[in-house]
Amino acid sequence: MRRRLAVLIGLFATLAVGLTACGGQGGGGGAGGPGPIQGDTLTIYSSLPLQGAQRANSDAVNNGAKLALEEAGNKAGKFNIKFTELDDATAAAGKWDPGPVNQNARRAVQDKTTIGYLGEFNSGASAISIPTLNKAGILQVSPANTDIGLTVANPADPGTPAKYYPADKRHYARVVPKDDIQGPALAQAMGEDGCKSIAILNDKEVYGKGVAIQVEKAAKANGLQVTGNEGIDIKAPNYRSLAEPIDADCFFFGGIVDSNSTQVYKDVAAASPDIRLYGADGVCQTEGTADPESGGLPENLAPRFKCTAPFVPAEEQPEEAGRKFFADYERKYDEDNPEPYAIYGYEAMKLILDSIEGAGPKGNDRQAVIDQAFKTKDRPSVLGEYSIDKNGDTTLTTEALFGIENGELAFEKNIEQK
Numbered sequence: 001m002r003r004r005l006a007v008l009i010g011l012f013a014t015l016a017v018g019l020t021a022c023g024g025q026g027g028g029g030g031a032g033g034p035g036p037i038q039g040d041t042l043t044i045y046s047s048l049p050l051q052g053a054q055r056a057n058s059d060a061v062n063n064g065a066k067l068a069l070e071e072a073g074n075k076a077g078k079f080n081i082k083f084t085e086l087d088d089a090t091a092a093a094g095k096w097d098p099g100p101v102n103q104n105a106r107r108a109v110q111d112k113t114t115i116g117y118l119g120e121f122n123s124g125a126s127a128i129s130i131p132t133l134n135k136a137g138i139l140q141v142s143p144a145n146t147d148i149g150l151t152v153a154n155p156a157d158p159g160t161p162a163k164y165y166p167a168d169k170r171h172y173a174r175v176v177p178k179d180d181i182q183g184p185a186l187a188q189a190m191g192e193d194g195c196k197s198i199a200i201l202n203d204k205e206v207y208g209k210g211v212a213i214q215v216e217k218a219a220k221a222n223g224l225q226v227t228g229n230e231g232i233d234i235k236a237p238n239y240r241s242l243a244e245p246i247d248a249d250c251f252f253f254g255g256i257v258d259s260n261s262t263q264v265y266k267d268v269a270a271a272s273p274d275i276r277l278y279g280a281d282g283v284c285q286t287e288g289t290a291d292p293e294s295g296g297l298p299e300n301l302a303p304r305f306k307c308t309a310p311f312v313p314a315e316e317q318p319e320e321a322g323r324k325f326f327a328d329y330e331r332k333y334d335e336d337n338p339e340p341y342a343i344y345g346y347e348a349m350k351l352i353l354d355s356i357e358g359a360g361p362k363g364n365d366r367q368a369v370i371d372q373a374f375k376t377k378d379r380p381s382v383l384g385e386y387s388i389d390k391n392g393d394t395t396l397t398t399e400a401l402f403g404i405e406n407g408e409l410a411f412e413k414n415i416e417q418k
Helices: 002-022 055-071 098-110 123-136 179-192 206-221 261-271 299-304 320-333 342-358 366-374
Strands: 041-048 079-087 114-119 139-142 172-174 197-202 225-231 250-254 276-279 305-309 398-405 408-416
Touching: 041 055, 041 098, 041 342, 055 079, 055 320, 055 342, 079 098, 079 342, 098 114, 098 123, 114 123, 114 342, 114 366, 123 139, 123 172, 123 206, 139 342, 139 366, 179 206, 179 250, 179 276, 179 305, 179 398, 179 408, 197 206, 197 261, 206 225, 206 250, 250 261, 261 276, 261 299, 276 299, 299 305, 299 398, 305 408, 320 342, 342 366
Parallel strands: 041 079, 041 114, 114 139, 139 172, 197 225, 197 250, 250 276, 276 305
Antiparallel strands: 305 398, 398 408
């Protein structure tokens, strides 16, 4: 009897050691991860397209992030912060590419000092990096993602959002409104412009297809007729065969600049000389859309084009903190008219830094930092006051409407959604 009892005690001890070695759900590494990060230096990575037409936006995001870090003295709480910029694009693709996205996420995971990840810029890229970072329990904050399926169920994309979170807990947040805010804003703008019918093409990517669906849904809810929503081959030399059958007074393209958007707009405009042209934040930029010299729309099409984006340019900032940010940015980088996404890079970094500081002595504990980010409530910021909800979404609901003047985006008004 004594021998049997000794054997049982030994088995229980072995099991206890094994469970301890496997790790628990808490601690710095998320599910099954390591404990707190050792040392007094923590690393934050950014992963953005530093090649292609979106490079200007990405550079602005990184510059905004560096400004926030500099203002904080390169520290968060008692910890020193190292910022490393990674490129998720390739020259061959001319835009973000799955290979670098995977490599960047794995690099962050393999670095034992990683506490935060600023990215991605594109929703399709985040669909790749989110699961990797989720398993490692690393706070991820996007300055630009708008696809709804990254955080809530998207009926058009089965399995969302659960398929992105294998650890069955959230680690991802964003500081821009998602496309169920942008879609209705665009539909409202179209209706106010007198649109009665809308034709839609999209680039088949996570973001492009997603925002096209949201615009279609909102347009129908507003009584507008949607004549079609079709995907394109972004490598096609032209889109005349898709443009010629279009019978609508307005047109929307769901996609990014690097998805051959200018050619799409040119072909649709040529086939329908009176049609109005619309886009969302993926094409709402100077380089590649507003500026003809950088491959954007020709001058004769500029009066027919409008787009929405979550940002407000420097001169239209309603918040004193926002105006101060752009003034500081211009002094730091000697840019009179910085890309508006700079402010989102700044706020994304600020949110990460404040989450580290808010965790106090556990600022080197990955899960503690994630928990702090998800506790964000009525946060005063350069973007205005906002909270982060349980899904990781911002409560901001303002979209800005832009036209084109003299080869640059021209702010028209804000469109508030509830």
